[in-house]
Amino acid sequence: MHWEFSVTGGNFSGAGEAASKIKNILKKLGIAYEVIRRVSIASYEAEMNITAYADEGKLLVDIDPLEINITASDRGPGIPDIDKAMQEGFSTATPAIREMGFGAGMGLPNIQRATDWMVINSTVGKGTEIKFKIYLKT
C-alpha cells in the first residue's frame, strides 16, 4: 500500500496535517498502538522540518506486512553538515519556528529514536531526503 502527501514550506498553520492523516490511516488498518505512536512522532518531526526549512516537499508512505517505510523529501536549502544536524541541541531554527515550540535541535534525533532505521541524504542548495523504517512486529 502506498500513500503520498504534499507539504508546503512555511505553511505553519497546516503543519502536521500529513502526519495526522498517516496516523488515521494506521488506526484504520488496525496497526499496534506502539507502532502508530512511533510512526506519528517520526513523520510529524519530518513534516515539521519540511515546513520549517524547505520550499516544498512530500511524505511517501509504504506499508507492507513486515514494515512501514516513509520517505520525507524536499526541495530546499539542504543540510551542510548532517553529523552536526544529528547532534541533540544543534539548531538553525528561526524565531518563528521557536515560537511554535520547535527548534530545540531535537527533530532529527527524535526521528532516529522513534524508528528502527533511518538515513539522510542531502545536497546543499537542492534539498534533503530522509528515509526511515519501523517494523510492524514488536
Added chain:
Amino acid sequence: MKREELGGLLSATVLLDSGYEPEGGYDTVCACDMMSELLASMNQTGQNSRGVLLLTNMTNPQVVRTSEMVDIRLVIFLRGKKPAPETIALARSCGISIMTTPHTMFSSCGILHAEKLQDVQTYNRDV
C-alpha cells in the same frame, strides 16, 4: 483522577470539553513548552498515553497537533492563557479537551505532584 477533580485542584476554567475521560482517570503529567521535548518524552515512555495530560505555556495550534500525535487528550494552559480560536477549533476536531489555570508551571506541577500524579517518564539524554 477525573478531569473535573483536576480542574478544581488547579482552579481551572474549561474552554473545551471533548467529553473524553480516560479509563482509570488521569495519572500522569507532561509539563513542557518545547514540542520536540514532548515528543521525546512520549517516545521514551512505554505507557499508554490515555492517562497523560499536558501542562504548557504555549497556546498555538501546534500544541494541539503535537498532543494529537501522541494521544494526549487533555491540555491545560498556564497563567490564565487562552488560546486563539484556531487552536480551539483544531482541538475540537481532534477530540482534545482544553482548560486554563491561573497557576504557573511550578505551582501546577506542585499541586498535581502532591496529589500523587506522576511525571511522564523523564527523557533520558543518554539513550
